[in-house]
Amino acid sequence: MPKPEEIKARIEAALPGSRVEVEDFTGGGDHFRATVESPAFAGKTVLEQHRMVYEIFGAEIGGPIHALSLKTKPL
Amino acid sequence: MAMSTIEIDAQERQELREQIEKVIAEHEVVLFMKGTPEAPACGFSARTVAILQALGKPFAAVDVLVDPRIRQELSALSNWPTIPQLFVRGELVGGCDIATELFESGELAKLLGVEQPTQPPEEQGVGLTQIENRLG
Numbered sequence: 527m528p529k530p531e532e533i534k535a536r537i538e539a540a541l542p543g544s545r546v547e548v549e550d551f552t553g554g555g556d557h558f559r560a561t562v563e564s565p566a567f568a569g570k571t572v573l574e575q576h577r578m579v580y581e582i583f584g585a586e587i588g589g590p591i592h593a594l595s596l597k598t599k600p601l
Numbered sequence: 602m603a604m605s606t607i608e609i610d611a612q613e614r615q616e617l618r619e620q621i622e623k624v625i626a627e628h629e630v631v632l633f634m635k636g637t638p639e640a641p642a643c644g645f646s647a648r649t650v651a652i653l654q655a656l657g658k659p660f661a662a663v664d665v666l667v668d669p670r671i672r673q674e675l676s677a678l679s680n681w682p683t684i685p686q687l688f689v690r691g692e693l694v695g696g697c698d699i700a701t702e703l704f705e706s707g708e709l710a711k712l713l714g715v716e717q718p719t720q721p722p723e724e725q726g727v728g729l730t731q732i733e734n735r736l737g
Contacts, residue, residue, distance in 0.1 A: 572699055573699060
């Protein structure tokens, strides 16, 4: 199961120039909360912004990453 | 004449997808969730239900736990990986996070054509605590 630091690193790699914070909010290793601010989000709806982050993880969402709660904003 | 397993699967999936599309098209507000509004099976679904109930807007609910293929077909359709999924007038609004943000900003009330409530949403307990809630 991934760690918050890994999730953060993957988001940063996929969205260069972004500010990312990830925490494990149940302590159980599979429910994460991420705040992502990225220039790539400019002009995109919140829906599209969230989709961009989920797409980084593909099929892992719902699996090893049971839950990834998101707050996103353009930077 | 026996059809191959693959053909049957594809046909059932197509029917399932059509059913899902129909539900989305025929109801102004649809929530695909885990469990039911009376008995949500996950905290995110419970929170989204509570928001819709606080807004007083009638909605159709689909329990995706009934059949794992519902979730698969829904995600393929909506291009969204998680549950719950809230649709309004045929379009995906988002999951619990987005619904919460839009609720707090008053945008969800506007989208649904209702007044922003003054009371905060009351979340139904998930699981056993529901019995206690009803007696209390």
